[in-house]
Amino acid sequence: VFEYGVRYLFIGKSGAILLGFPDTTQDADLFPAKSEANGKALVAALSELKFELTDAESAAIIRGKDFVQLRNGPFDLDLVFAPDGIETFEGPKGKAAPITGGTITVSSTAGFSASQGRSLMRPPRERSRGSPAR
């Protein structure tokens, strides 16, 4: 992903976990910048990561449909081009925290939606007893 110059942020619970929030999740939520060039770079990167995309699916990503759900790769991935409460990519990007560990550097932001925020306010044990991790 890094080699392709994709502009993206981890958001939601996956972003919080990368920042050190003690919980689990079942997929990663990415907020990619919405542009044709970034979409093409993202498709190229996903293909290298072994996501199997048809031409129509690639076109949906390049077009930047608001919500794209990928279950055709090595891990579950949601692409959220229009996350709740975030008007532009540049806004949260300025607040994003780069996280480095070993050979990995990712950027994450604590821009949660209202429903995610409520979920995260509950204690970890209570969360794990409630609905399945998302």
Add this chain to the structure above:
Amino acid sequence: MIRKPTEGERQEWRRDFEAAARRTLEQRMKYAFIKTYKPIMDDAKFRAFDTMEEYRRWCEENLPRWLGYHRV
């Protein structure tokens, strides 16, 4: 109704956060991302929605409530 956490719960949270903070990024990625089959949701390899409203409506009309994707 929001319940005020007990002192014991606060201490437990603190321990949880401190332990998580000690983990490396690679450890967080390795142990925090788990996979459990979600009916219907995981039965298609690809879905795309033009709007978030369309996605939310799809969740409510197609997924069982216990999965947690319905609006509150």
